[in-house]
Amino acid sequence: MNKPNGIKGFIEVSLLDWDGFISSVLFLPNCNFRCPFCQNWQLVDEPEKIEDVDWTIIENYLRAKTEWIDGVVITGGEPTIYPQLRLLLEEIKKLGYKIKLDTNGYNPSLLRELREEGLLDYIAMDIKAPFDGRYKLASGVEELEIERLKESIKLLIQGKVDYEFRTTLVPSLITAGEIKEIGKAIRGAKRWVLQEYQPKSARNEAYRQLKPYKKEEVEYFVSLGKEYIEEVYYRGKWR
Template identity: 35%
Template sequence: MVFGGFEKCTLIDYPGKVACMVYTIGCNFRCPYCHNPELVDETVEVKITEDQVFDFLDERTKMLDGIVITGGEPTMHGNELIKFMKKVKEKGFLVKLDSNGTNPSVLKEAIDLKIIDYIAMDIKSPLSKYTQTVARPVDVAAIRESIALIMKSAVEYEFRTTVIKAQLSLQDFDEIGQEIKGAKKYFLQKFIPNKLLNPQFRKKATYSDEEFLLLQEKMNNYVKYCGVR
């Protein structure tokens, strides 16, 4: 695999762990608020090879707990991703995968092979609004399948939603809550208007702190823990 970005150390992207992070190239969604447009439209100039990542890991076996694989959408790389994760696990590192949930078969393979330790899946909106939210046609049955697969697996996980007021009404969260009912962890992520796929979204707002408290209270009726980031 070739990556479009690499961070040597992150203390915030893998809960409770010290990790490095690789960014895969390409995505099947076009979320207007995406912070990685160059990965999504595949114009990224920096390229990091798999061998470079493994050389780095070999030198850091005592310093790092694991690796975060984010994107873009990592599962678009199918077998290549699976092979990469296998090699990382063989080296003794934990693997966290960030995904938009569009490829349940890749998630299932990683879970069955026990080469994944943490899954963070985006829940972009109620399923009825997905296509509109991510600006691409979406197989919502696949999203639902990924949610079910993750929740019934023994792998640690979280679901998360980036919150933009113009995209998600307070009522929409009830529909999201129904889809992930009983989930262990769910995070509401405040939209931060910096580098965006659609620059027009820079003017969009997230909810107020008071409204986030209400949302948190609402979502805690559906999930075991709801946090705000």
């Protein structure tokens, strides 16, 4: 029988990847973006160097832990370009789990389909910058079709599946001005999470030198975000 393959990572138990949930996390290879600050760039640039995790191991674990694990997080890389995504989601659903999908939002039609098929319970979409040339810099994609991102945003805001938008606070890309612009662009959204920037494992050397924002700065960004979005909070360590 056809089973998902090429899964590149499996965390059995995580308290960090789905707020309020005890989750297992699956990492999928490849991405259609090349964000200079990407933390999982090995999965994107050289997935062939990372050993596959056999689906049977994941399946057996999840089958045995239904009392303990609340849900499964699918992340990457960019899950929506993984050819067996639907199959993987169906297999997890058969085991009785809720599913959270992390995405860069570049495939609105697939998001719509998967959501309508009842395969997603939570969607976390990145908003990397305001929707102009700065998004090209943040995503590393020169020919970026911004409309696709806007379509995903609309889809999430108007849909019934729970979701969050999330923005990593990369100091060279996100300042108070960008927070205001993004806030305006996603006005009406339910939840916006500002995420800690972790320079150590960034793809580009220059981005490894950046210092994450301090507590007062992050608090200020959160207060700015709340002018546009009701629920805004920070995810990360206070510095």
